[in-house]
Structure formats: C-alpha cells, structure tokens
Amino acid sequence: MERKVVIAGNWKMNKDAAAGRELVESLKPLVAGFTDADVVVCPPFTTLSAVVAAAAGSNIKVGAQNVHWAESGAFTGEISAEMLVSSGVEYVIIGHSERRQYFGETDATVNSRLKAALKAGLKPIVCVGETLAEREGNKTNEVIGRQLRDGLAGLTAADMANVIIAYEPVWAIGTGKTATPAIAEETHKFIRETVGALFGAATASALRIQYGGSMKPENARELVAQADIDGGLIGGAALKADSFAKLISEALGR
Numbered sequence: 001m002e003r004k005v006v007i008a009g010n011w012k013m014n015k016d017a018a019a020g021r022e023l024v025e026s027l028k029p030l031v032a033g034f035t036d037a038d039v040v041v042c043p044p045f046t047t048l049s050a051v052v053a054a055a056a057g058s059n060i061k062v063g064a065q066n067v068h069w070a071e072s073g074a075f076t077g078e079i080s081a082e083m084l085v086s087s088g089v090e091y092v093i094i095g096h097s098e099r100r101q102y103f104g105e106t107d108a109t110v111n112s113r114l115k116a117a118l119k120a121g122l123k124p125i126v127c128v129g130e131t132l133a134e135r136e137g138n139k140t141n142e143v144i145g146r147q148l149r150d151g152l153a154g155l156t157a158a159d160m161a162n163v164i165i166a167y168e169p170v171w172a173i174g175t176g177k178t179a180t181p182a183i184a185e186e187t188h189k190f191i192r193e194t195v196g197a198l199f200g201a202a203t204a205s206a207l208r209i210q211y212g213g214s215m216k217p218e219n220a221r222e223l224v225a226q227a228d229i230d231g232g233l234i235g236g237a238a239l240k241a242d243s244f245a246k247l248i249s250e251a252l253g254r
C-alpha cells in the first residue's frame with residue numbers, strides 16, 4: 001500500500017502573525033518541489049489567517065493545534081471547527097500530549113473534538129503516546145490501545161479515511177531523545193494492527209501514522225523508511241524554514 005508522506009510542523013506557542021508569514025514565505029520556494037508529500041504547518045490561532053494568506057497558491061497546507069467540540073456558544077476562550085474551516089484551515093492537531101498533560105485533555109475530550117472536526121470537514125491529526133514511566137513499566141501498548149479505542153470511539157471506517165494518527169512518545173518530545181527507528185516502528189505496527197482490529201484491514205493499511213518527538217533532518221530519513229512510519233509531526237525543527245525543508249527532503253529520501 002502506497003501512503004503519501006505527511007509532514008506537519010507543530011509551531012506550538014511560537015510565532016506571531018508577522019513571524020509566521022515570514023516563515024511561510026521562506027518555506028514556499030524550498031518545499032515547492034515536494035509534491036509527493038503533504039506539507040502542513042500548524043501555527044497558533046492568532047497566526048492562522050496570516051499563514052493561510054501567505055500559503056495561498058502554494059503546496060503548503062494549514063492546520064490548527066486544537067478545536068472545541070461545540071459548534072458555537074458559551075465557551076469562553078474556545079474555537080470551533082466551523083471557525084477554523086471558515087479561516088481556510090484544513091487540518092487540526094487533537095490530543096497533543098502537552099494538552100493532555102497541562103490542560104486536562106482526556107481520551108473522552110479527544111473523541112468529542114475529533115467528531116466535531118470530522119463533521120466540519122477538517123483532517124484531524126490525533127496524537128497518542130506513552131510517558132517514560134509507562135514505557136518502563138511495559139505499559140506502552142496498553143496505554144496506546146486505550147487511547148485509540150477511546151479516542152476513536154464511534155467513528156466509522158469512512159471517517160478514518162480522513163484521520164491521521166501521530167505517535168509521539170512523551171519522553172521524546174522536545175528532549176532530543178528520539179525513539180530509535182526500530183522502537184518507533186514496533187509501536188507504529190501496533191497502532192496499525194489496533195486500527196485494523198477496530199475498523200478493518202483496508203482502513204488500517206490506508207491509515208497514515210506520523211512519528212513525532214525530536215524528529216530532525218538527521219533522523220527523518222531512517223524513521224520514515226520504516227514500513228509503518230508515514231511522516232512526522234515536528235516541533236522544534238519546524239520553526240526554521242531550512243531545517244523543516246531539509247527534514248522533508250530527507251523524509252522523502254532525496
């Protein structure tokens with residue numbers, strides 16, 4: 001099964017509108033040739049419009065970092081899926097470990113956000129991953145199995161065609177400690193098998209699974225060369241045009 005590589009930059013709480021526009025302007029010529037990948041940038045909410053405008057007409061797609069589950073209403077501080085769509089946003093990261101760790105995100109809220117995103121026509125990037133204590137306690141598959149079962153509950157195989165899963169071991173995020181390609185592949189394979197058990201073999205074989213956690217130009221090639229690794233969700237290395245472009249080129253084996 002040929003799956004199109006998908007590389008997404010998670011800018012986290014970095015870059016105002018001017019800095020975001022500048023990064024996208026620098027990135028455009030560098031990634032124009034990467035038509036065999038989906039190239040996505042995910043800026044903070046207030047930078048989205050500037051980045052959507054800057055990316056117009058290029059092969060750079062835009063994603064948000066969170067979405068609320070309601071369509072509108074009394075939810076001070078929140079942003080709905082419809083608002084994102086009407087701002088020109090196509091993708092959305094859901095359930096990043098930083099949201100789980102600092103903002104009370106659970107598999108149930110991930111599930112609610114995911115359903116709202118799909119209903120509005122967004123392409124969700126659903127994050128799963130174990131902490132160091134969970135890995136050392138041999139709980140990795142148990143934790144990720146639960147995140148997938150509960151996070152994806154109630155979805156159909158047709159929904160899953162629009163979903164990307166990002167495997168981000170919490171111990172590898174922003175720490176410089178990348179999972180070795182073999183360790184990452186083992187968990188990616190488990191994710192694909194779990195999705196297969198839930199939604200069927202065809203859905204599992206079409207599913208794109210990104211690796212995230214200290215992915216950089218130096219390790220992207222070997223990671224994406226693994227059978228079940230179909231791209232990356234990139235934090236630090238996505239904040240500069242040259243490193244992000246180089247990472248994509250490595251991931252594509254160029």
Ligand code: PGA
Pocket residue numbers: 010168172173174175176212213214215233234235236237
């Ligand atoms: P990192 O972040 O590449 O800086 O480790 C990845 C992420 O949290 O999505």
